[in-house]
Amino acid sequence: MVAQEKKYPFAFREATYLEAIDSITKMCDVNFIYSDDNIPMVKRINFNKDASLVEILHYMFDGKFLDFRIDDDDVIVTVRRIPLDSKEGRRMAKYTVSGIVREKFTNETIIGASIYFDDLDIGTVTNVDGFFSISVPLGKYNIRIKSLGFQGIDTVIQVNKEYQLNMKLDVRETKLKEVLILSSNSEIYDGVLELSNITKVSPEITKELPMILGEGDVIKSLQLMPGFKSANEGSSELSVRGGRTDQNLFLIDNVPIYNATHSLGFYSIFNTNSLKSVKTYKSGLPAQYGGRGSSVIDVHLREGNSQNYNISGGVGTISANLTLEGPIKKDKSSFIISGRRPYTDLFQISGEGLNSILFYDLSTKLKFQLDEKNTITTSGYFSRDRLAFEDVSSSEWGNNTANVTWTSLLTSKLYSNLSLWYTHYNVSNIINSVPETSYRTSYTIDDLGLKYNLEHYLTPFLTLKGGVESMFHLYNSGDITPYDQESIITPTEAQDIRSLESAGYFDVEWNIADKVKLGIGGRYSRFDNFKNKREYIPIATPLGTEDTPTTTALQDTIYNEGLQINNTHHNFDPRLSISVGLTKTQSVRLAYDRMSQYAQELNLSTLPSNAGVWVPANEDINPLINNQFSIGYINKIKDGAFDISLDAYYKDSENILELKPNGQFVSPDNLLNDVSTGIGRSYGFETLFRKRKGTVTGSISYTWSYSQIQVDGINNNNWYPTNQDQRHVFNILASFEITKQIQFSAVWNYASGRPFTSPIGKHHKDGYVIPIYGDRNAARLPSTHHLDISLTFYRKMHEQKRNESSFNFSIYNVYARKNTYSYIFRSNSVNPEQLETVKVYLFSILPSFSYNFKF
Known part of the structure; x- marks a missing residue:
């Protein structure tokens, strides 16, 4: 013994x-x-x-x-029970538990719901269609199913064969929000570690936050999180980790969008009533996403209520929205239609020469449940904007998309998704400040794409994902035509630039240990440019002099038929991430992302802000390549009541497209005369502290960052700050539940000044003074800060039904600070030979309201 x-x-x-x-x-x-x-x-x-x-x-x-x-x-x-990480446990984990998690009232699927097996200490989350699959050994298990904003469910199941577990969750009816904005990167799910740095925004929460002109906006809410910056004061344009706005991949139901802002950029094109989920990736990007160099904003539209007919809407300071939804055939098919429009086509701002603002957006979606394993959805999105300045310029732009998606459960472990989509983006501009040089121009992009995606839930520890996609691009830089009868502008006929972008990708998600998860992915992409329909052939003509023996002239124009490949670019983008759970409440994540972008937006300073032209890679311009390294730490405190996250990143860039000094983009035929490419680097540190539970909730976020670029021929080939270079951005967000029916929110924002190019001298011409500009972005605007507040009142119209209404009153910039938007340098009207600097600001104090209802 x-x-x-x-x-x-x-x-x-x-x-x-x-x-x-x-x-x-x-x-x-x-x-x-x-x-x-x-x-x-x-x-x-x-x-x-x-x-x-x-x-x-x-x-x-x-x-x-x-x-x-x-x-x-x-x-x-x-x-007592076989450990799943033992040999026998892995062998016995052969019974698949799969299903779909839905919202009980509408029957819509829930994205990102967690399914956790208490006895096995493993779990998973639902995908974009609410589907999950996990393999477990024979046994009886307690399962917890939960999702933000819903009442969780605990259930017990006996597994002795393949098990179908379809669950419906009730919406949590309390108005006390555990958190205003949910970032999954600060969540350590039960049994699940996140490989990506994901930020999710709840569309409903935007109606409680301070608003501009009475419009809640998911993108402006996203800007309260670290790493996300507004492109300008009050703008819904987005810069992520030093990247330009064109480096963000905006998707609506898997369809790319080229311009995500409405007139003046105060808010985005996304109507919150039509949105199901908004998920943004900053690092650890899955390989299925490609074509942009900085981030992904993945937006999914609601599917509609397949149980009951509903109407909801809202009225704001300048616009109203309305949403209709209901079943086509109960439990089998549904529809939803959502639209938004201002009250009037004429919006006057005294003394500023602004003639009109007009915008609208309309989204629609149909869902057909063919059987238990097959679903077809069709969706469309349409938006239009007009912004006109009297006797100066006007601009119109819009997005149109269409999408058909077939999702199929091939087996209990194998899920597929096939999408056929089309997107159209167009811009037209009129410059008419001087009749003799007035002109009209336009620009369009048409894309037709096909994508097939597979997800194989191989074991509880191993998930394989992969797919292929291809899209045909048609870029048209637009005809240039005289606008006024007196105009001397020479008409220019644009030609189409045609290209084919294709990719194959894979992702492996592997729980290699109890609290260690590894993600390995790769994306191979190819970009084929086709020959232009007309091609100019230069020749050298002899002049017979010693100093200038030849000169170049156009010999002829060749017209090409069909699709003949002119040049090809291809890249392999590896993706690698690892997440380590230090404890049940702490984790560390490291990631490397390589991202290729085959078309960049060239912003033209001489045209309205929405007149940027997308320039595809060709035989002279290589695609943008970004390499990003990042590390993050997450800690949940006091059972999730508080959490803190710390992130650091470094990103280097190749082939950034820049307009040359005095470059004037007129035609893609002479592109090389106007643009150059350079290299860039961005790095920074981000931190976020949040209080999630209690009467008072909120967050404090801080971003410290650098973003620089170096281009031959600009600033003596030295490094200089990009337009996105802001050293410090600080946000404080607080929400107070005064009563169950009254919610008060406040946001304070501080941001360092942005770079701009300032004059360093002047010269005189014809009695006027003309500024001489120095190095690009060598000066900085003053720092900006403002306090915004809102008060939201809720009213339950009927205790037995889900009818409710809310009224929101907001004040933007409570203490009326006149934050500098830009400077204008011009001749003084009294003394034309004197150069004066004029400060431009958009807002002083700005109150607004909105009323929202649901029947």
Whole structure:
């Protein structure tokens, strides 16, 4: 009989179970009886103190999966439940539990709901169609299903074969919000570690935050999070980690959008009533996303209520919106139509020469449940904007998209998604400040794409994803035509630039240990440019002089038929991320992302702000390449009541497209005369602290960052700050539940001044002074800050029904600070030979209201 109470100097550091058993056998003179298949292969032992044999055995075999008994000199390891990370556990985890999680009232699927097996300490989350799949051993399990904004469900299931688990969650009816904006990157799900730095915005929450002109906006809410910056004061344009606005991939139901802002950029094109989810990736990007160099904003539209007919809407300071939804055939098909429009086409701002603002957006979606395994959805999105300045300029632009998606559950572990989509973007501009040089120009992009995606939930620890996609691009830089009868502008006929962009990709998500998750992905892409329909052939004409023997002239124009490949670019973008759970409340994530972008937007300073031209890669311009390295730390405190996240990143860029000094883009035929490419670098640190629960909730975020560029021929080839270079951005967000029906919110924002190019001298011409500009972006605007507040009142119209209404009153810039938007340098009207600087600001104090209802 062993002296079981005798103390032994155990010293195990990252020892395997087999190493520990061997050491205990020798030290304590005992024999172990066990099966190799039942011993954990991955789990490590850390135990360094004097202890008895019984104490070390209790530590190793805690009775949850494995237990022990001592029989004389034998230690017999008994099985209570096979560990899933053991050989036998992996072999036995062959029964698939799969299903779809839906909202009970509308029957819409829920994205990102977590499914957690208490007894196994593993879990998973639903995909974009609410589907999940996980394999477990034979047994009886307690399962917890939960999602933000819904009441969780605990249920018990007996698994002895493939199990179909379809669940419906009730909406949590309290108006006390646990958190205003949810970032999944600060969540450590039960049994699940996130590989990507994801930020999710709840569309409903935007109606409680301070608003500009009475419009809640998910993108402006996103700007309250670290790493996301507004392109300008009050703008809904987005810069992510130093990237330009064109480096963000905006998707609506998997369809790319080229311009996500409405007139003046005060708010985005996304009507919150039509949105199901908004998810943004900053790092750890899945390989299915490509074509942009900085981030992904993945927007999914609601599917509509397949149970009941509903009407909801809102009235704001300058616009109103309305949403209709309901079943086509109950439980089988549904529709939703949502639109937004201002009250009038004429919006006057005294003294500024602004003639009119007009915008609208309309989205629609149909869903057909063919059977338990097949669903077809069709969606469309349409928007239009007009911004006109009297006798100066006017601009119109719009987005049109259409999409058909077929989702299919091929097996309980294999899920597929096939999409056919079309997107159209167009801009037209009129410049008419001087009749003799007035002109009209236009620009369009048409894309037709096909994408097929597969997800294979191979084991509880291994998920494989992959797919292919291809899209045909048609870029048209637009005809230039005289606008006024007196105009001397020479008409220019544009030609189409045609290209084909294709890609194949894969992602592997592997839980290689209990709290270690590895993501390995890759995306191979190819970009084929086709020959233009008309091609100019230069020749060298002899002049017969020694200094200038030849000159170049156009010999002829060749007209090409069909699609003939002119040049090709291709890249392989590896993606790698690893997430390590230090404890159940702390984790660290590292990621490397390489992103290729085959078309960049060239902003033309001489035209309205929405007149940027997208320039595809060709034989002279290489695609933009970004390489990003990032590391992040996450900690949940006091059972999730508080959390803190810290992130750092470094990103280098190649082939950034820049307009040359004095460059005037007129035609793609002469592109090289106007543009150059350079290299860039961005790096920074982001931190976020949040209080999630209680009467008072909110967050504090801070971003410190640099963004620089170096282009031959600009600033003497030296590095200079980009337009997105802001050293400090600080946001404080607080929400107070005054009563169950009254919510007060406040936001304070501070941001360092942006770079701009200022004059360093002047010269006189014809009695006027003309500024001489110095190095590009060598000066900075003053810092900006403002306080915004809102008060939201809720009213339940009927206790037995889901009818409700809310009224929001907001004040933007409470203390009326006149933040500098830009400077204008011009001749003084009294003394034309004197150069004056005029400060431009958009807002002083700006109150607004909105009323929202749901029947």
